[in-house]
Amino acid sequence: MARTYKTRMKKRKRQNRNKRLLIFAFLLICGLIYIAFPETPYDHQEKHLQATEKQTKPEKKEDQHPDQKEEKQSRIVTKDDNAQLDEYLKSIEFSGTALIVDEGKIVTSKGYSYANRKQKVPNTPDTVFYVGSSQKAIIAAAILQLEEKGQLSVNDPVSTYLPDFPNGSNITLYHLLTHTSGIRGHKEGNGYISPKDLIQDIEEQGIKNGPGKWDYKDSNYSVLAYIVSTISGEPVDQYVTEHVFKPAGMKHAGFYKTFAKQAHQSTGYKLNALKKLYTPDIPDLSQLYGAGDIYMTAYDMYLFDKALYERKIISDESFTKMFTPNKATYGMGFYVSPGSYSSHGVMPGYNILNSFSLTGSRYVILFSNIQNNIKSFGKVNNRIYSILNAY
Template sequence: MKRTILLLFVSLIINSLKAQTDSERLNEVMQAATDANIFNGVALVARHDSILLFKGYGWRDYEQKIPHDTNSVFQIGSVTKTFTATVILWLQEQHQLNIQDKLSKYFPKYRYADKITIKNLLTHTSGIYNFTDAHYLADLAEKPFRQTDFWNYIADKPLGFPPDSMHSYSNSNYMILGYIIEKVSGKPYEQMVREVIFDKAGMTHSGFDYAHLSSPYKSVGYDALNETTHQRARISDSSATYAAGAIYTTAGDLYRWNLALYGNKIVSQASLEEAFTPYKGTYGYGWYIEQPPGMKFVAHNGGIWGFQAHFKRILQDHGCIILLRNEMLGFEDYALSLHRIIQHDPNYYIPRKSISIPADSLSAYVGEYQLAGKPAFKASVTVREGNLYIAWTNFAPEQVFAEKKDWFFFKSYNSQIEYTRNEKGGISGFVAHNGKQEFPYEKIR
């Protein structure tokens, strides 16, 4: 018995140290992204239903110098679609609709309604025109947008393709799903999301009308936010984004939504498995699906004026990655690093700030290189469309990004290239830095 208890105690210590190490690595990545001005927001990362990182970075309100903390509230744009799709599945489980129903059952006046099913709307296979076009963004998104406005907007637009023939993302699909939810339930869409999901999941800091939200934790959205520029973004009217993108929330509330899904608190496991099955592409019912060998990830990103959201769930590990930000930059590179860390993959990228180098200056680095003392290991450096690429022996070319003169880095893993020069100032080789290891390459032509 004593030996069993001792082994258990040692195991707990090892697991604790391992989690702590992962937490430090996750924070290192996010702090580096913040320092490089490519992240400003809140990050939450969990594995096995245990939170490894939950922290705010940068500014909730730059002008007032209010920093982010874990209470910050953000708009999440199209991550709203994960909620809309789940309410549809809940209504199906209550036998109030069937996803094979034709749209004509609910909106017979729409001229293509008899060709389109609810499933086509869920999976973006309807062919319906995407109403969030340039005119909508320029003139309509900040104003109240009624259901009649929507139907009038798409009434004369032809289908982009025959329904159920292919996938093409369209916000119109999820606007219509919201209208179906209202017609079937007899309640406003927002009330249904609260009753079916928010209340059951314990999401007490979530809602819809961000323009009129009064909260000390409300984040200011920025079109640009860096060392020299801070430009506030417009705020869309929640009726104009509606079931396709109106929800605001916190990282903590999104994590509660994640846990509610794992606990089957909203819909059955059978409904979730159907939702997490790709249909004519990589999209299911409100989720993008990735299926590498032996694994399955479901995710959705969201982008709306001044805000971006990344919500990814690693099903087999009960993992979750949430990145909420109040500025408009991409985050796929360091989001992948977070994923690799919680999957115990050491090949992850630590963000660095890149600079622009003229294409004619990049030509100096072009050539063939050889690892010192090991002629079988070579590297070919080329320029493509103004970007520098390195191809190692038997590997495809990878782009490298300039951090400063003669210093480049990869975004697919944590490695840097430091070019060396001869007495005349010409490139003589480079040193590949991989963690604490250094590999000197000589230029051979």
């Protein structure tokens, strides 16, 4: 009897051990399958990139969170109706968002390459970029609006608003608007600086020469932004949001402090001496107050240009002032050529082209998040116009 009991126990132990071995073998096989065939974030982004280039509208999904639905509805539609334009932009290795309008119709609204190369996030029409000096036209529009309201004149001397400004009785707002003030300008640092301290530094730097000579300086527009704030009685970002962004319909435009909160933000890149891409440091953009502290999508820039041309945000008289060149074919925030108006912005990691025809029927807007891989956006602009002319 004792021998029979011991035999049964040995048999039961062998069965339990065999079960444990089977379970272990099963788990081991599952682990090997997972390691051999994972679905990585890279795979997901690659699929998403291909879909972004092909789809013209986001696919509808059921049971979405209300916030997700709202974001879908605010998405900017992708357009790719001109194959020659598409091939050209690919051939020059353009990285960013292109928005091209011909005869009042959007023919290209599309992202190229990556907004974030490390995470493989593609550029799309919804991607926001810093626009650098292209924002100067926005500050110029704000000054012209205040002139229309009788709150200032572009012919006022700067000393009217800044009594301690060097040569302020001879330098007018017009000189600031057209980069003919003769000031030396702010010496940019890296950390935060208040608008008041920035203006004080501009004053302390003094003047280089008397007014009238062309000398492009960001500080001209920093002073103008400060005057907008002083006259309107509100921070310049608040004034611009209420009186430029909203009436123009620019829903994705904002100032640098909220850039990091954007769902579709871009990362800027630059080629080093070995032609390798890296992300350059950007100074605290309080250093570029009024002259390079705004972000937006390419579509927002189109809406701004269109609002100017259709006189939605400035009058016909102000439009004429803005686009009448003074020195170096520069008006107020825009260069003026025989066939088009254009602005250009360069920042660490970013290169911006904004151009529209004198007739308002054609727009070429290129927002790139590689600062220096394309030598001349002016030549690119001309080539795009040539393609459109032949289309």
